[in-house]
Amino acid sequence: MTYGIxxxxxxxxxxxxxxxxxxxxxxxxxxxxxxxxxxxxxxxSWDEDSITMAVEAARPVLNAPARAAFQSLTVATTRPAFxxxxxxxxxxxxxxxxxxxxxADLGQSPRAGVSALLxxxxxxxxxxxxxxxxxxxxxxxxxxxxxxxxGAAVFALGSEGVIAELIGAHSSWNLFVDHFRSNxxxxxxxxxxxxxxxxxxxKIVPEAVAAALASAGVDAAxxxxxxxxxxxxxxxxxxxxxxxxxxxxxxxxxxxxxxxAGAAHACLMLADALERGQPGEVIVLVGFGQGCDVLVLxxxxxxxxxxxxxxxxxxxxxxxxxxxxxxMLSYDKGIELEWGMRSEKPVKTALSEQYRxxxxxxxxxxxxxxxxxxxxxxxxxxxxxxxxxxxSTNSEPVPLSDVPAQLLTCTADWLSYHPAPxxxxxxxxxxxxxxxxxxxVDVGATALDVGTPLRMTYRVKDVDTARGFARYFxxxxxxxx
Amino acid sequence: MATGIKDKVAIIGMxxxxxxxxxxxxxxxxxxxxxxxxxxxxxxxxxxxxxxWFGSCLDQINxxxxxxxxxxxxxxxxxPVSRVENMCATGTEALRGAAYxxxxxxxxxxxxxxxxxxxxxxxxxxxxxxxxxxxxxWMPLGSxxxxxxxxxxxxRTRYGISREExxxxxxxxxxxxxxxxxxxxxxxLRKSVTMEQILGAPMIADPLGLFDCCGxxxxxxxxxxxxxxxxxxxxxxxxxxxxAIQLSVSSGIESTTNTWDGSHVRNTRNAASRAYAEAxxxxxxxxxxxxxxxxxxxxxxxxxxxxxxxxxxxxxVHDVLxxxxxRDGGGVPCQVDGGLKCFGHPIGASGLRMAYEVYNQLxxxxxxxxxxxxxxxxxHNLGGVPYQGVAAVSVLxxx
Numbered sequence: 055m056t057y058g059i060x061x062x063x064x065x066x067x068x069x070x071x072x073x074x075x076x077x078x079x080x081x082x083x084x085x086x087x088x089x090x091x092x093x094x095x096x097x098x099s100w101d102e103d104s105i106t107m108a109v110e111a112a113r114p115v116l117n118a119p120a121r122a123a124f125q126s127l128t129v130a131t132t133r134p135a136f137x138x139x140x141x142x143x144x145x146x147x148x149x150x151x152x153x154x155x156x157x158a159d160l161g162q163s164p165r166a167g168v169s170a171l172l173x174x175x176x177x178x179x180x181x182x183x184x185x186x187x188x189x190x191x192x193x194x195x196x197x198x199x200x201x202x203x204x205g206a207a208v209f210a211l212g213s214e215g216v217i218a219e220l221i222g223a224h225s226s227w228n229l230f231v232d233h234f235r236s237n238x239x240x241x242x243x244x245x246x247x248x249x250x251x252x253x254x255x256x257k258i259v260p261e262a263v264a265a266a267l268a269s270a271g272v273d274a275a276x277x278x279x280x281x282x283x284x285x286x287x288x289x290x291x292x293x294x295x296x297x298x299x300x301x302x303x304x305x306x307x308x309x310x311x312x313x314x315a316g317a318a319h320a321c322l323m324l325a326d327a328l329e330r331g332q333p334g335e336v337i338v339l340v341g342f343g344q345g346c347d348v349l350v351l352x353x354x355x356x357x358x359x360x361x362x363x364x365x366x367x368x369x370x371x372x373x374x375x376x377x378x379x380x381x382m383l384s385y386d387k388g389i390e391l392e393w394g395m396r397s398e399k400p401v402k403t404a405l406s407e408q409y410r411x412x413x414x415x416x417x418x419x420x421x422x423x424x425x426x427x428x429x430x431x432x433x434x435x436x437x438x439x440x441x442x443x444x445x446s447t448n449s450e451p452v453p454l455s456d457v458p459a460q461l462l463t464c465t466a467d468w469l470s471y472h473p474a475p476x477x478x479x480x481x482x483x484x485x486x487x488x489x490x491x492x493x494x495v496d497v498g499a500t501a502l503d504v505g506t507p508l509r510m511t512y513r514v515k516d517v518d519t520a521r522g523f524a525r526y527f528x529x530x531x532x533x534x535x
Numbered sequence: 536m537a538t539g540i541k542d543k544v545a546i547i548g549m550x551x552x553x554x555x556x557x558x559x560x561x562x563x564x565x566x567x568x569x570x571x572x573x574x575x576x577x578x579x580x581x582x583x584x585x586x587x588w589f590g591s592c593l594d595q596i597n598x599x600x601x602x603x604x605x606x607x608x609x610x611x612x613x614x615p616v617s618r619v620e621n622m623c624a625t626g627t628e629a630l631r632g633a634a635y636x637x638x639x640x641x642x643x644x645x646x647x648x649x650x651x652x653x654x655x656x657x658x659x660x661x662x663x664x665x666x667x668x669x670x671x672x673w674m675p676l677g678s679x680x681x682x683x684x685x686x687x688x689x690x691r692t693r694y695g696i697s698r699e700e701x702x703x704x705x706x707x708x709x710x711x712x713x714x715x716x717x718x719x720x721x722x723x724l725r726k727s728v729t730m731e732q733i734l735g736a737p738m739i740a741d742p743l744g745l746f747d748c749c750g751x752x753x754x755x756x757x758x759x760x761x762x763x764x765x766x767x768x769x770x771x772x773x774x775x776x777x778x779a780i781q782l783s784v785s786s787g788i789e790s791t792t793n794t795w796d797g798s799h800v801r802n803t804r805n806a807a808s809r810a811y812a813e814a815x816x817x818x819x820x821x822x823x824x825x826x827x828x829x830x831x832x833x834x835x836x837x838x839x840x841x842x843x844x845x846x847x848x849x850x851x852v853h854d855v856l857x858x859x860x861x862r863d864g865g866g867v868p869c870q871v872d873g874g875l876k877c878f879g880h881p882i883g884a885s886g887l888r889m890a891y892e893v894y895n896q897l898x899x900x901x902x903x904x905x906x907x908x909x910x911x912x913x914x915h916n917l918g919g920v921p922y923q924g925v926a927a928v929s930v931l932x933x934x
Contacts, residue, residue: 467681493675
């Protein structure tokens, strides 16, 4: 039985920065940046990171196969939220995965996303989720600041309903240091672009691709989709040509609309290729970073019928385009603003309490009272239903994170400290009767009003800056960007 | 219902500090200011007090927790002193404790004192509160105005009122309080403002602008209560008695079920119904002579007019705009002293400050703002947020 990709999904932060706005901010010291300032790049809101993006990417694919069947969940990123605290476990909790799922984090190279995919393919030990999620950070006024983006892609692997199979692969290691980031550093350090292009990409990638194609018994001319991720503008087209692959096999949509998403970028490109893919088409996927992983895939007949619930093109279209460069800088902690005394409130987390209520916080699990039917969040000792008061032991769990909802009341609060003022806060009325006071994020240009349709999004609730601890919970966001 | 405390407790002395930015005074100074006035008014000595209830809300910028700091400040030697905290109903909660002690016979003379210093945070507005280890993990942030501002969405949706009309009505609420505050020597803000100023002010929490929010002040107020018999023996005439003090606290129905539409405050209605029943009030719009309500924000006062059953549902906008609640409007004067809007809201003191105004009005001692022969007054506090809070209603009247 063939083991392969059975589903895919993608997430790109709604927030996009006009590259021209970034270049304009730096014109006084680096006028040359304007030359590359076309299109827009995705950037994380203050409450988004590799964990929240991983959750958002994975949510749409969890029905196929059923989430209870998954054996493992891997998260690949170069920007783990913690140095020592497994991100995949936080993701698994938000996705309400069964406790027996094997979780692992992978990182430390932009190759990590493709490596995770290949490793799971080699293991082939049952339904698995492989997520690549990244948001590389660059110094202000660097070329990378314009080129970088953010995003996450997820692949479900298994043996039923395979839409792409692996027909060949080749891996090599090579200590080619085009860039690095030391422990504790925020930004990458890059070596000269022409050297990276000519000595690195041009020599390492074609060799590995040729070996992978040979192992698959496929000719370069047969490749329909070529996937190679790089922060260097134009290098993808050059590598495509060097590999002997047709120029039209390389698509630059993501570079133009999202920006280079680090360890997630090649995976996002693969999800995009699968979205456009037809049965029988050959896809070559390159993961580059201290060597290469090259996968040669072939789309199966099943791809024609597969419709993703969350694809790359939909994620790209769900955009809120900004021109406030300082906003992007502030969200990435690239500038220290005076937030006033209100921002000094300590938000220390009682880890014991967080553990006790982990199911409620993870997948936003409320409960339905078996006596009166009231759906409620949070779950307290007794039912809130008027005149009911039945013990919560007499209730069943109800996850709210995917339940349709709309706005009941709202305000834009300019008084509270909030990293993205104003703080939008209001009551969210869920279709099943539950009601929860929530923060509303990514509000965009369309004003919120009573009845505005909302969906849930997994975010950083707040950050304990004294101890460096981020805690996560769900927030509401308008369906329409 | 239990028989209640109607006319079982008389107020024989009240005091109130000057409210405002009291950078000159600590909490103990403010308490002493109110306490001295009350003692003098009651004509008793400190040692005649059998028990005391001290209300304060925010320990971290105040006098500290427990009743000990209050006992130290007022030198209450060897008597039971309790500290109470119930958000913005704290002052009324202190009065409730003292009144119940007298009504039960546990004390002959009891003291209720409430105080708060809010100007030691270093910024305007209330400090952000902690909601407990669990709630802090999921509940969103949100200032006090953000909690109350949401009533606007609920109210205008229920009654089909435009944003503009509602904004004008709530502005009129604040305009009225500023008109009254001019005549209140102890108020923090004593300037009248124009409707244009109110409507054009910077936004705090949409739709509440700066003038839709009450001030943040330091202050203290207190009451000395006893039985009507002892009051008479002390020579009190025109005696003010407590007709009712009632409280209603949220069980979570508003915030976690779909049974509440956001247009009103359920707890105020509960507390008012209970208080009217205890006091024997059957037609509040006709029987109540004056009201001091919890106008923390202009929208709060507007919906409170309906929650206290004074305005018909959906009619508060019109009653407000018609001047029904003005000091000389021929209706039920509301916030005769300027309310929280002009006094500010030192949380632990506010409930007692309201009682102080009603008490003085009933005794004809309200100076320039004195109403013509009032006989029954109401105070109302609303703590927490409209969807998860505590409401207190008390009725005071001539015996």
